[in-house]
Amino acid sequence: MQDSIIKFFINIKRKFINVCKNIDNKYFTKYSIRKNVFISSIIFFSIAMFILNYLTPLLVDDYSFGYINGTETHIVSIKDIIYSMYNYYFTWGGRVWGEFYQQLFTLLGKPIFNVLNTIIYIVNTLLIYYACNEAKKAKVSLYIGINLLIWFFTPNYGQVMFWLSGSSNYLWLITPVLIMILIFRKYSINQDIIKNNLISAFIIFVLGILAGWANENASAGMLVILTLYIAYYYVNNISICRYIISGYIGSLIGFILLISAPGAYVRKAVEQSAVHTTIIFRLFMITYFWVAFVLGMFIILAIVLFIGKRYFDLKKNNSIYQSVIFVMASIGSAYGMIASPTSPERTWFCIVVYLSISIGILYEKIDFEVTDLEESTILMFRRIAVAVMLIAFCNFWVMYLDAIMSTYEVLNQTKAREQYILSEKLKGKLDISTVVISHKYPLLAHHDASYGLDDITPDPNYFSNKALCKYYGLNSIIGVPAKEKQYLN
Structure with a gap:
């Protein structure tokens, strides 16, 4: 009787393994199906984000963007918005492009914002995905993982993603930053990714200005990344082309325009008079937030690094070094906020993004199709990956319904x-x-x-x-x- 029971469970196990192998052979390794699943995941997150954008009303600051900054004049054109940006730059702060988006979306209306904001979310997640993914093949788990990391670890997620004012200053302003990062990252892999001519140099120079002129900690972190990539090119004997130089110079110019705005000193004086905090206190609070917000991401990073180093080739394209670049950027972005008397929790969004890229660069190297591991080991990893993904998705659904x-x-x-x-x-x-x-x-x-x-x-x-x-x-x-x-x- 006992032997029959044992044989029964052994047969069940064998059938389960065969089913997993068949699924793997038919679906996971088939490019066309994997591509369709990848597109489906993009559509899924687009719908999910649009619903929350649609349900979110105007909140707090959103009611004030219909007027030219510092006046009682209604905004009725792009010209008015530009004039308002000028006033803002000299009276309150250097983050003029956030002001531009806030007033543009107020002018266009909330329904249009809902659509455009959903699109820019997808654009940004794809930029992060392509910054992580060196291969041409679609990696569904990487894209889903990026969305889940941002969902679980971004403090005050709704303020960054759905609030018109917050999204304009964080979600929208990180777009040129991510494009610049993607250019420098891809150049480290393939120097022919963009034609090296004057037109490319000029376009990337302008893009660099916009990226450097985004928001303080995201742009500062980006400059850390670009600087470390230039050092990476030098160490690896990669020639530095003109558009890399022009992009870097443009980013520096943009960052100088951002932090040297006359209005920034006005705002800093107002905030310091309202909030009296010492540098030591701010240092302590940033460290506390670091533990509270992103310690979990470092644990995930450590696990992926351990698995990747133990079983896969992380030396290819210096993946560990490139991952460290983004860790350094996250640290620079976090502790760069010590210069500000106040730093809302939503400012940690760019830090979560940089750490997501750091994790994604290592995770992308975990490729079962090019490994010589035994089938039993591969199956074990697949089971773990599926289990983790299912648990994460269940948590996501519960939190998503709660948010709705x-x-x-x-x-x-x-x-x-x-x-x-x-x-x-x-x-x-x-x-x-x-x-x-x-x-x-x-x-x-x-x-x-x-x-x-x-x-x-x-x-x-x-x-x-x-x-x-x-x-x-x-x-x-x-x-x-x-x-x-x-x-x-």
């Missing part, structure tokens, strides 16, 4: 507030008290755009109160707890 419910709740409250304000205006009332939007739903995933943002307050002079007041053409507006108003159910 909490975002939908905020959307309903925002619509009800707007109806109330408009009805009060029809009665001739221009001094209004309205409900502070809050999460009645027990927020768990913290992935909706409103998480971590301040709504209006009882103080009519608070910045979000004044923004909402200006948007609706009111004299004043104050926020009160939900229990004091009953029009929201």
Whole structure:
């Protein structure tokens, strides 16, 4: 009886192994099917991101971008936006391209923003993917893994991805940064990737200016990467062509324009007067955030490095060194924020991106099709990979549904507030008290755009109160707890 039971389970195991081999032979190694799965994963994340963009209403600062900076004049054209950027540069900060996107999307309208913001998310994830992937074949697990790493580890994810103001300053501004990184990374592998002529040199010079003139810690981290790649070219006897030089010079010029903006000193003085923190305290807080936000990514990096070094060829194209480049950039981006009196959690987005590339460069070398490992070892790795991916996807779905419910709740409250304000205006009332939007739903995933943002307050002079007041053409507006108003159910 005992022998029969043992034979039964042995047969089950053999059948399972054969099924896995058949799946592997028919699907995982077949290029056309793998390419279709890759495209399907892009479509999946596009739909997922669009739904959350669609459900996210205007929040906080979003109500204030319809006017030329520092004036009461409505923005009605690109010319007005450029003038507003000029005012912003001299009165508040160097991040003028974030200001450009904020006001452009306000001019175009939220529905258009929802579509464009979804597209730029996909563009950025593909830029990260191609920065990691040296091979021409589609690697589905790498692309999905990049999306999941960004989803799980980006602090205040919704502020970066769905909030119009936050997305304009982080998701959109990292695009030229990633393009520059991709150019330098691909050049280390193939020096003929781009034609070395004056036109290429000029285009990449302009792109470098935009990348350096993005936002402070992302651009600083990019300069670390570009500098280390130039050192990499020198050590490996790779000739440095004109577009690499022009791109690097452009990036330096852009970064100088960013940090030397007259308005940046005005803003720094205001923030220092409001928040008194010492350099030692900021150093401690950055280290604390490092542990809280990205320690898990370092654990993943260590595991991938161990497996890659033990079983695969990580020496090819100096993958370990290139991975270290992005680790160094993440450290530089993080501790570069010590110069700022305040650093919102969403500023860690670029650090998560750089660490994702670092992990992806090593993970891309784990290729079962070109290894001489035994079939049993390969099968073991595939089982582990599938198990990890399933667990990660289950967590993603739970968090995603949580984000949808909490975002939908905020959307309903925002619509009800707007109806109330408009009805009060029809009665001739221009001094209004309205409900502070809050999460009645027990927020768990913290992935909706409103998480971590301040709504209006009882103080009519608070910045979000004044923004909402200006948007609706009111004299004043104050926020009160939900229990004091009953029009929201």
